[in-house]
Amino acid sequence: MHREYxxxxxxxxxxxxxxxxxxxxEERLAHEGRELLYLLGYGVFDSTCCGVGGCAYAxxxxxxxxxxxxxxxxxxxxxxxxxxxxxxxxxxxxxxxxKETLSQVRFL
Amino acid sequence: xxxxxxxKVAIVGMGCTKFGERWDVGPEALMVEAFEEAVxxxxxxxxEIQSAWxxxxxxxxxxxxxxxxxxxxxxxxxIPVTRVENYCATGTESFRGACYAVASGACxxxxxxxxxxxxxxxxxxxxxxxxxAGTLTWQWMPNLTAPGAFxxxxxxxxxxxxxxxEDLKRAMATVSAKSHANAVANPKAHLxxxxxxxxxxxxxxxxxxxxxxxxxxxxxGAACAIVTTPEIARGMxxxxxxxxxxLQLALSSGEEMGYNDxxxxxxxxxxxxxxxxYDEAGIIDPREEISMMEVHDCxxxxxxxxMEDLHISESGRAVRDVMDGFYNRDGRIPCQPDxxxxxxxxxxxxxxxxxxYEMYLQLHGRAxxxxxxxxxxxxxxxxxxxxxxxxxxxxxxxRYEAKAH
Numbered sequence: 001m002h003r004e005y006x007x008x009x010x011x012x013x014x015x016x017x018x019x020x021x022x023x024x025x026e027e028r029l030a031h032e033g034r035e036l037l038y039l040l041g042y043g044v045f046d047s048t049c050c051g052v053g054g055c056a057y058a059x060x061x062x063x064x065x066x067x068x069x070x071x072x073x074x075x076x077x078x079x080x081x082x083x084x085x086x087x088x089x090x091x092x093x094x095x096x097x098x099k100e101t102l103s104q105v106r107f108l
Numbered sequence: 109x110x111x112x113x114x115x116k117v118a119i120v121g122m123g124c125t126k127f128g129e130r131w132d133v134g135p136e137a138l139m140v141e142a143f144e145e146a147v148x149x150x151x152x153x154x155x156e157i158q159s160a161w162x163x164x165x166x167x168x169x170x171x172x173x174x175x176x177x178x179x180x181x182x183x184x185x186x187i188p189v190t191r192v193e194n195y196c197a198t199g200t201e202s203f204r205g206a207c208y209a210v211a212s213g214a215c216x217x218x219x220x221x222x223x224x225x226x227x228x229x230x231x232x233x234x235x236x237x238x239x240x241a242g243t244l245t246w247q248w249m250p251n252l253t254a255p256g257a258f259x260x261x262x263x264x265x266x267x268x269x270x271x272x273x274e275d276l277k278r279a280m281a282t283v284s285a286k287s288h289a290n291a292v293a294n295p296k297a298h299l300x301x302x303x304x305x306x307x308x309x310x311x312x313x314x315x316x317x318x319x320x321x322x323x324x325x326x327x328x329g330a331a332c333a334i335v336t337t338p339e340i341a342r343g344m345x346x347x348x349x350x351x352x353x354x355l356q357l358a359l360s361s362g363e364e365m366g367y368n369d370x371x372x373x374x375x376x377x378x379x380x381x382x383x384x385x386y387d388e389a390g391i392i393d394p395r396e397e398i399s400m401m402e403v404h405d406c407x408x409x410x411x412x413x414x415m416e417d418l419h420i421s422e423s424g425r426a427v428r429d430v431m432d433g434f435y436n437r438d439g440r441i442p443c444q445p446d447x448x449x450x451x452x453x454x455x456x457x458x459x460x461x462x463x464x465y466e467m468y469l470q471l472h473g474r475a476x477x478x479x480x481x482x483x484x485x486x487x488x489x490x491x492x493x494x495x496x497x498x499x500x501x502x503x504x505x506x507r508y509e510a511k512a513h
Contacts, residue, residue, distance in 0.1 A: 049325060052233050
C-alpha cells in the first residue's frame with residue numbers, strides 16, 4: 001500500500017503547551033535494496049503536567065516509491081510505502097540506532 | 109428523598125484571568141483579577157458575599173493552606189471561607205461548595221474561587237507528590253506516571269475495540285488539532301496557535317501512544333463564580349441568568365484497581381457520574397440535548413474515551429465521531445470551544461471554573477468569535493487522578509428557563 005507523504009518543513013520549532021519539537025534533517029538510506037526515507041528531530045517536554053524530559057528521535061514515513069511527485073500547501077509530496085511489518089520495523093530501527101544518536105524511532 | 113440541585117442556584121457573575129506564564133503576578137493577583145471581573149459582572153459589592161470557597165491543589169508551592177489566602181487577598185468581611193482540594197476536580201469542587209450553601213439556604217450569595225500558580229516553582233511539570241500522595245499510593249504503584257497510566261488506557265481501548273493504533277493516534281491528533289483551532293479565537297488561552305494533524309502526528313512520544321501534543325501543560329490562572337438563588341437573581345434585576353442543572357461527583361471505590369472486571373478501557377466513575385448528572389438535570393438523551401462541553405483533556409485519549417463515558421458516543425465509536433467532526437466547533441456538540449486544557453494548560457484549582465466560565469459566556473451569547481449558535485445546555489467534566497482510581501466531577505448548566513426534552 002502506498003500513500004502520499006507531504007514533507008514537513010525543517011528547522012522550524014513546533015510548539016505545544018507541553019513543550020516543543022523541531023525536525024532538523026531529512027535522510028534517505030539504502031536499506032535491504034530499497035531507499036528508506038526518515039527524518040531526525042529533537043523534542044523537549046519542559047512544561048507538561050507529566051514532568052520534564054526530552055529526546056532525539058527519528059520519524060520514518062517509509063520506503064520511497066516516487067520522489068517529489070507534487071506539492072501540497074507549499075510542501076513537496078513524495079509517494080512512500082509505509083513500514084507495517086513488525087520484523088522489518090525492528091531491523092530498520094536497529095539500523096537507525098546504529099547510524100544515529102536517538103532514543104525513539106517512530107513509524108508513520 | 110433528595111430533590112437535587114436543578115434550578116436552585118443561579119450564576120450571576122463569573123471571572124477568569126488570562127491563563128499562561130504569568131511571571132509578573134502571584135496567586136493573590138490572579139485571584140483579584142478574576143474576582144474583579146466577576147463582581148463587575150454580578151453588579152454587587154464584595155460585602156454582599158456571605159460565604160466563599162477556595163479551590164487550590166498544590167497549596168505548598170502556591171496560594172497556601174486554608175481559606176485565608178482568599179479572605180486576606182480579597183479582604184472579605186470576616187465570612188466563612190473554606191479551602192477545598194479534590195485533585196483535578198478542585199475548581200468544580202469549590203463551585204459545588206458555594207452552590208450547595210446557596211441551595212441549602214445557608215447563605216444568599218456565595219463565591220467560588222479556583223487558582224493555581226505553577227510557573228514559578230523552579231522546575232517544569234507538576235511538583236512531585238511525595239508523601240502528599242498518601243501512605244499507600246507508592247506501594248501500590250511504585251513506578252507510576254500519569255502519561256504511563258493513560259497510555260495503558262489508550263492501548264487497552266484500542267485492543268478492546270480492535271482499533272488499529274495508527275487510527276487511534278490520528279483520532280487523538282484530531283482531538284488536539286480541534287482544540288488548538290478553537291483556542292486561536294480565545295484571548296484568554298495560554299497557547300493560541302493552530303496546529304495540523306500532521307504536525308501533531310510528527311511529534312515525539314512521551315509514553316506510547318501518547319505524543320507531545322497529546323499531553324496538556326502547566327499554567328497559571330484563576331477563575332471564579334458568584335452564585336445566588338434564582339429569586340435573588342431576579343431581585344438583582346437579572347433576566348436571562350444561567351442556573352445549575354446538575355452537579356455530580358463520583359469517586360473510585362478501588363474496584364477498578366483491585367479486581368479484574370475492568371478492562372482499563374474507560375472511566376468507571378465518569379460513566380456513573382454522567383448518568384447521575386443527566387438524571388438530576390432531567391436529560392434523557394445527552395447526544396440530542398447537550399449543546400456543548402468542556403471535558404478533561406489531560407491527555408487526548410482522556411477526551412476521546414470520555415465521549416463514550418458521557419454516553420454521547422456509543423462504546424467504541426468515539427473515533428468515528430471525532431473523525432466525522434461531531435465534536436468540532438461546527439459539529440453537533442462542540443467540545444472544548446475555548447481550547448481546553450491543551451491550550452489553557454492546567455492550573456488545577458482553576459480549571460473546573462475556567463470550563464464553567466466558557467459555558468457561562470456561551471449561554472449569555474458573550475463568547476465573541478467563539479460564540480456557538482443558541483446553546484441550551486453546557487456540560488463540564490473534570491477527572492482527577494489516574495484511570496484506575498480517580499475523582500470525576502460533572503456540572504450541567506443552562507439558561508434558567510431552559511428545560512430538558
